[in-house]
Amino acid sequence: MITNEFWLDRWKTGRIGFHQEGVNPKLIEFWPVLPKGSRILVPLCGKSNDMIWLAEQGYQVTGVELSSLAVIQFLGDNDLAFETHQEGDLKVHSVDGLPLRIVEGDYFQFNETDFDACYDRAAMIAMPDSKRKEYVTHTLDRLSSSACVLLVSLQYDGDKQGPPFSVNEDSVVSLWGSQIQKIASENLALTNPQYKEEGHNIFEESVWRIQP
Numbered sequence: 201m202i203t204n205e206f207w208l209d210r211w212k213t214g215r216i217g218f219h220q221e222g223v224n225p226k227l228i229e230f231w232p233v234l235p236k237g238s239r240i241l242v243p244l245c246g247k248s249n250d251m252i253w254l255a256e257q258g259y260q261v262t263g264v265e266l267s268s269l270a271v272i273q274f275l276g277d278n279d280l281a282f283e284t285h286q287e288g289d290l291k292v293h294s295v296d297g298l299p300l301r302i303v304e305g306d307y308f309q310f311n312e313t314d315f316d317a318c319y320d321r322a323a324m325i326a327m328p329d330s331k332r333k334e335y336v337t338h339t340l341d342r343l344s345s346s347a348c349v350l351l352v353s354l355q356y357d358g359d360k361q362g363p364p365f366s367v368n369e370d371s372v373v374s375l376w377g378s379q380i381q382k383i384a385s386e387n388l389a390l391t392n393p394q395y396k397e398e399g400h401n402i403f404e405e406s407v408w409r410i411q412p
């Protein structure tokens with residue numbers, strides 16, 4: 201069962217193999233050019249450096265993350281000064297000198313709307329089957345009607361226990377709607393022997409985009 205406790209424990213025990221040190225190359229390659237000041241939502245953000253890259257492009261970035269440890273590490277590792285205020289059950293950390301906020305708390309309690317775009321890397325695929333539809337619906341409800349989405353998803357063979365969970369192409373389209381299009385994909389098992397060792401012939405990372 202993937203509960204909030206599961207994730208808090210992953211951070212407490214440092215089992216955060218999903219974290220990438222640099223900026224995700226797929227973000228740099230496939231992020232659409234949007235007007236400066238566009239509001240970007242990064243659900244389940246962890247301590248991803250991708251948020252810094254987006255903020256440096258001139259967007260107003262809001263990451264949402266459950267674990268206070270992830271938030272502390274993100275702010276500390278990047279030497280960011282910040283101010284914090286409480287909004288209901290959520291803590292909002294606003295970074296000095298960068299258009300970036302981290303909202304600490306349960307994403308399903310986060311109710312802001314009218315975001316111009318969403319960047320989902322390892323968020324939808326962190327959700328078990330039973331919560332995935334609720335996650336996508338909650339995310340789409342946060343976006344304006346003409347918003348862009350950049351989604352990095354995974355599909356793999358074998359019987360790996362998620363997260364990350366494998367999500368097939370039909371499910372991506374039925375969850376996000378027919379406007380979503382696959383724009384790139386790479387079978388990581390062809391280049392990284394680790395996946396073959398774990399019993400996968402296919403470990404396909406795909407990039408999807410909704411671009412109205």
Ligand SMILES: C[S@@+](CC[C@H](N)C(=O)[O-])C[C@H]1O[C@@H](n2cnc3c(N)ncnc32)[C@H](O)[C@@H]1O
Nearest residue numbers: 207218244245246248265266306307321322326
């Ligand atoms: C697989 S990690 C991905 C993190 C980040 N997107 C990245 O690319 O490194 C999933 C993250 O979602 C967070 N998370 C899980 N459930 C959440 C929830 N209900 N609300 C907010 N964050 C959540 C976890 O703590 C974890 O940091």
